[in-house]
Amino acid sequence: xxxxxxxxxxxxxxxxxxxxxxxxxxxxxxxxxxxxxxxxxxxxxxxxxxxxxxxxxxxxxxxxxxxxxxxxxxxxxxxxxxxxxxxxxxxxxxxxxxxxxxxxxxxxxxxxxxxxxxxxxxxxxxxxxxxxxxxxxxxxxxxxxxxxxxxxxxxxxxxxxxxxxxxxxxxxxxxxxxxxxxxxxxxxxxxxxxxxxxxxxxxxxxxxxxxxxxxxxxxxxxxxxxxxxxxxxxxxxxxxxxxxxxxxxxxxxxxxxxxxxxxxxxxxxxxxxxxxxxxxxxxxxxx
Numbered sequence: 603x604x605x606x607x608x609x610x611x612x613x614x615x616x617x618x619x620x621x622x623x624x625x626x627x628x629x630x631x632x633x634x635x636x637x638x639x640x641x642x643x644x645x646x647x648x649x650x651x652x653x654x655x656x657x658x659x660x661x662x663x664x665x666x667x668x669x670x671x672x673x674x675x676x677x678x679x680x681x682x683x684x685x686x687x688x689x690x691x692x693x694x695x696x697x698x699x700x701x702x703x704x705x706x707x708x709x710x711x712x713x714x715x716x717x718x719x720x721x722x723x724x725x726x727x728x729x730x731x732x733x734x735x736x737x738x739x740x741x742x743x744x745x746x747x748x749x750x751x752x753x754x755x756x757x758x759x760x761x762x763x764x765x766x767x768x769x770x771x772x773x774x775x776x777x778x779x780x781x782x783x784x785x786x787x788x789x790x791x792x793x794x795x796x797x798x799x800x801x802x803x804x805x806x807x808x809x810x811x812x813x814x815x816x817x818x819x820x821x822x823x824x825x826x827x828x829x830x831x832x833x834x835x836x837x838x839x840x841x842x843x844x845x846x847x848x849x850x851x852x853x854x855x856x857x858x859x860x861x862x863x864x865x866x867x868x869x870x871x872x873x874x875x876x877x878x879x880x881x882x883x884x885x886x887x888x889x
Contacts, residue, residue, distance in 0.1 A: 607677040610691055611660045612653035619877060620652050620719075620749045621645055621859045626880035629767050630687050630826075630887040631761075640756050643707025647700050647716055648749065654697025655745075656722035656753040659728045661689045704752075712756035716825030719748030736799045739784075743776030744769075757815055767825035771879060772846055774822050778853065779872040785856070785865035794813045805860040812868065813853045830886040838886030842879055 615807055624644045628636045635641075647705040660667070660678055664686060668679035677683045697720055704713040727742030747769035754765035777799075784791060789802040799807035823842045830838050852871045855865040 604880070606681075607682045607851050608657075610677050610874050611651035611657040611683070611689055611692065614653075616656060617649055617652050617791050619748040620746060621648055622877050623768075623772060623802065624648050624749040624882055626884045627750045628644075629884045630764070630768070630829075631754045631757035633887045636757055637871030639707050643704055643712075644753055644756060647702075647704030648752065649694050650703060651877075652700070652809045653718055654693050654695070654700055655723045655771070657689060657693030657696060658724045660860050660868065661686060661693055662724070662728050663853075664689075666794045666796065666872070668763075669794050670787070670789060672787050676746060682758070692699045695805075708752075708756045711759070712752045715752035715755060716749045718744045719752070722748065733796060735840070736797050738797070739780045739799075740777050746772040748774035761829065764826050764829045767822070768880075768883070770822050770825070771819070772876065774815065774819045775872070775876050778812050778819060778849075779875075781812050781815075782865050782869035784860050785809070785860065786869065808837060809853070809857040809860040809865075813850070816850050816853045819852065826883060828885075832889065834889030837889060838882045841882035841885075845875055847881060 611687040618797070621644070625641065628640065630849050660676060664678035665674075666677075667673035667676050674680065678686055678689055683689055690820055700711065701717050701720075704716045708716075721744065723745035727738065728747060731738040731742055731889045750768040751765055752773055752810060754768065784800045788798070789807065791798040799811060801813075823846055827842075828837050851870060852864075852868040856868045
């Protein structure tokens with residue numbers, strides 16, 4: 603057991619994207635660089651709160667993780683952390699620290715959304731939705747949306763349409779991204795009776811749902827375009843349309859031939875999509 607094992611409980615590959623969404627939303631809202639204390643609150647509070655929530659997810663799902671090839675080497679199922687209760691204490695402590703940092707550095711609404719993200723992810727998604735319904739990742743995607751809302755409302759309460767449009771981007775992107783991965787790992791989910799869409803309806807029908815979801819994502823990515831002005835709006839529109847088209851192309855390839863290789867391609871392309879769109883939004887706002 604080491605500090606590295608506890609860090610891995612927090613699934614550190616996920617946290618940077620959540621931070622990027624929060625910070626990018628604050629930059630778009632500010633149309634410039636936010637105050638240093640606000641950025642610190644979003645980064646430190648967001649890292650701790652999301653890391654704590656992810657650690658709690660690791661604790662709750664340790665028995666499931668032990669049965670899945672993709673997750674059996676995580677710290678709890680692999681036995682690197684031999685006392686699971688310590689993982690529970692760690693997750694709760696880190697989450698509480700994150701909310702406390704947010705409370706001390708951000709306004710109450712931004713703090714509320716940071717806390718709400720954890721609530722949606724742990725009791726609502728992990729405990730309630732995930733083992734019960736194919737809508738699990740669809741509804742659970744709002745946990746990521748809370749990062750965008752925290753970033754926006756840390757700066758301003760004006761133009762809520764833009765704030766919720768950014769949140770909708772995360773919400774709608776999540777199923778396409780995760781279902782592509784679930785096509786690859788459908789046997790794992792079937793083995794542990796988790797009703798991820800591909801393991802319930804099969805890769806063919808799941809690929810149709812992925813394409814349909816992406817067709818919703820494309821117009822959602824254009825909602826903030828009128829908020830941007832001048833050259834910034836042109837840069838954003840061009841970047842968004844290019845990446846929308848590329849994402850749709852990989853999804854259509856999966857639809858035509860729903861193989862694991864094509865699912866991997868769709869998953870790997872969707873992985874940077876959200877970050878790229880938010881970066882273009884920041885560029886558009888700053889220009």
